[in-house]
Amino acid sequence: MPALNEPLLNVVLYQPDIPQNTGNIGRTCVAVGAKLWLVRPLGFRLDEKHLRRAGMDYWQYLDWEAVDSWAEVLQRLPGRRWWCLTKFATRMVWDASFERGDILLFGSETRGLPESIRQEHPDNNLKLPMSDKVRSLNLASTANTVVYEAVRQFGGLPSLE
Numbered sequence: 001m002p003a004l005n006e007p008l009l010n011v012v013l014y015q016p017d018i019p020q021n022t023g024n025i026g027r028t029c030v031a032v033g034a035k036l037w038l039v040r041p042l043g044f045r046l047d048e049k050h051l052r053r054a055g056m057d058y059w060q061y062l063d064w065e066a067v068d069s070w071a072e073v074l075q076r077l078p079g080r081r082w083w084c085l086t087k088f089a090t091r092m093v094w095d096a097s098f099e100r101g102d103i104l105l106f107g108s109e110t111r112g113l114p115e116s117i118r119q120e121h122p123d124n125n126l127k128l129p130m131s132d133k134v135r136s137l138n139l140a141s142t143a144n145t146v147v148y149e150a151v152r153q154f155g156g157l158p159s160l161e
Contacts, residue, residue: 006101007033007034007035007063007101008032008033008034008100008101008151008154008157009029009032009034009035009098009100009101009102009103009104009147009150010034010035010037010073010077010080010101010102010103010104011025011028011029011034011035011036011037011104011106011143011147012036012037012038012039012070012073012082012103012104012105012106013025013036013037013038013039013106013108013139013143014039014070014105014106014107014108014113014114014117015039015040015041015042015043015107015108015111016038016042016043016044016106016108016109016139017042017043017044017108017109017110018043018044018109018139019043019044020140021109021138021139021140022036022038022042022044024140024143024144025106025139025140025143025144026058026059026062026064027058028140028143028144028147028148029062029063029064029147030058030061030062032147032148032151032157033157034063034147035063035064035065036062036063036064036065037064037065037066037067037073038064038065038066038067039066039067039068039069039070039072039073040066040067040068040069042066043108046066070105070117073103077103080101080102080103081099081101081102081103081124082102082103082104082105082121082124083096083098083102083103083104083105083124083125083126083146084105084113084117084118084121084124084125084126085104085105085106085107085113085125085126085127085128085142085143085146086107086112086113086118086125086126086127087112087127087130087136087137088112088118088125088127089125089126089127090125090127091123091125091126091127092126092127092128092129093126093127093128093145093146093149094149095126096124096126097153098149098150098153098154100154102150104143104146104147104150105117106139106142106143109139112136126146128142128145128146
């Protein structure tokens with residue numbers, strides 16, 4: 001379990017493509033006190049003009065880092081449990097027992113997570129239910145749902161004031 005001054009959760013976006021999704025996920029991270037990790041390459045630029053255009057005007061409040069690889073995230077967060085969110089999972093999100101400090105890993109909007117990452121800990125692959133009429137869910141909607149399920153399991157948010 002992380003120290004009290006550490007982020008509630010670590011949300012990792014693996015090579016995200018769409019800045020608006022990243023912005024929405026960043027807003028959720030600010031709302032709950034989670035840290036956002038962006039694994040390069042990104043499908044957009046992180047300069048002030050592009051951030052503002054994507055609606056990320058609260059970015060100054062976001063605890064975030066961009067890193068070069070998934071391995072770097074694991075190196076920086078040793079011993080943390082991590083969960084892959086993927087439509088290929090057999091377990092539902094609500095079957096997991098989330099803990100403070102967990103890593104929630106989401107793939108890119110166009111490619112998802114590489115099979116090599118999903119196969120590292122297949123029991124930690126989770127999904128949201130969806131009809132087979134839908135190819136995938138929106139990344140920001142999925143991340144929001146999973147983050148708040150974790151928060152629900154914690155019994156609410158610590159004081160963020």
